[in-house]
Amino acid sequence: IVQLYVPLNWFGTYYRAIQKNFVDMENMFDLMRVDSDVTDAAGAPDLLVRRGAIEFKHVSFGYGPEKLVLNNISFKVPPGNTVALVSPSGAGKSTIMRLLFRFYDVNEGAVLVDGQDVRTVTQASLRANIGVVPQDTVLFNNTIRYNIQYGRLSAASADIISAAKNADIHDRILTFPDAYDTQVGERGLKLSGGEKQRIAIARTLLKDPAIVLLDEATSALDTNTERHIQTALSRVCANRTTVIIAHRLSTIIHADEILVLKDGEIIERGNHEALLAQGGFYSSMWQQQLDSRNTSAVETPAENNR
Numbered sequence: 001i002v003q004l005y006v007p008l009n010w011f012g013t014y015y016r017a018i019q020k021n022f023v024d025m026e027n028m029f030d031l032m033r034v035d036s037d038v039t040d041a042a043g044a045p046d047l048l049v050r051r052g053a054i055e056f057k058h059v060s061f062g063y064g065p066e067k068l069v070l071n072n073i074s075f076k077v078p079p080g081n082t083v084a085l086v087s088p089s090g091a092g093k094s095t096i097m098r099l100l101f102r103f104y105d106v107n108e109g110a111v112l113v114d115g116q117d118v119r120t121v122t123q124a125s126l127r128a129n130i131g132v133v134p135q136d137t138v139l140f141n142n143t144i145r146y147n148i149q150y151g152r153l154s155a156a157s158a159d160i161i162s163a164a165k166n167a168d169i170h171d172r173i174l175t176f177p178d179a180y181d182t183q184v185g186e187r188g189l190k191l192s193g194g195e196k197q198r199i200a201i202a203r204t205l206l207k208d209p210a211i212v213l214l215d216e217a218t219s220a221l222d223t224n225t226e227r228h229i230q231t232a233l234s235r236v237c238a239n240r241t242t243v244i245i246a247h248r249l250s251t252i253i254h255a256d257e258i259l260v261l262k263d264g265e266i267i268e269r270g271n272h273e274a275l276l277a278q279g280g281f282y283s284s285m286w287q288q289q290l291d292s293r294n295t296s297a298v299e300t301p302a303e304n305n306r
């Protein structure tokens, strides 16, 4: 039904963004069957989600035949745990997220959710159990209410408001001209990056999935926005299996495990303390971020940049 109202140019923008980054795959799949080789196996059953355990088992993958982007990647995320992916640009973090969402199929190895190979279950059931909080949420040209309700179309109004409160965006919404009925998106009120991310968090809270994939914003946010977002993020991750692409290492010091990727391979793994003690790549990235924080005098008030 949604498809009828989505203008094509909007879809084009969207599609290019997805090619480039890890954004809104979730909405994308609902909007259109993407031209891809990924299909449901004949008679595939639905995914049976128990607690959302994730496993990558010797996964290798390339977008084309010429180059492997991931090379023999193995890791497990136990139910309710948080694993963070860090790396230099282009090392394959977003690709791991796309494989988990089954945007593409692996060349070798397997991606498992609660012990089930994602290739053997229906795509709809897989995606129904994964919430995505992208770095840059593309809002529908519709009301704020609809944009949150999209997480669970049958949600009652009280649940939508409660999700917005938990995502720390409710009070902000009340300042908009028509509150929850305010039109947003390309042809409505433009929201800041921080606001859009909180809308995505509210949507995910409403969806209530066992698994959450989170792409932390790269852009500098002012301290106030940052605080709102961190509170909201900790609520959306609580008691859910979480995979996070981290750009600022300060946000993942409590992650159960940090995977450091380089050229498609995991070069270091462990928690924050263990990796610092190791004195390797992670520890030098950490030192770099500390140094740059000490030298950058100006903070960008991104929340108010319209």
Ligand code: ATP
Pocket (backbone or CB within 6 Å): 019, 020, 021, 063, 064, 069, 087, 088, 089, 090, 091, 092, 093, 094, 095, 096
């Ligand atoms: P960043 O930190 O810059 O977001 P990343 O670690 O998330 O990077 P990926 O986006 O997973 O890295 O990209 C890994 C590699 O795969 C890069 O070399 C990239 O150019 C390539 N790549 C990504 N998406 C595609 C695509 N759709 N088609 C072909 N190659 C791609």
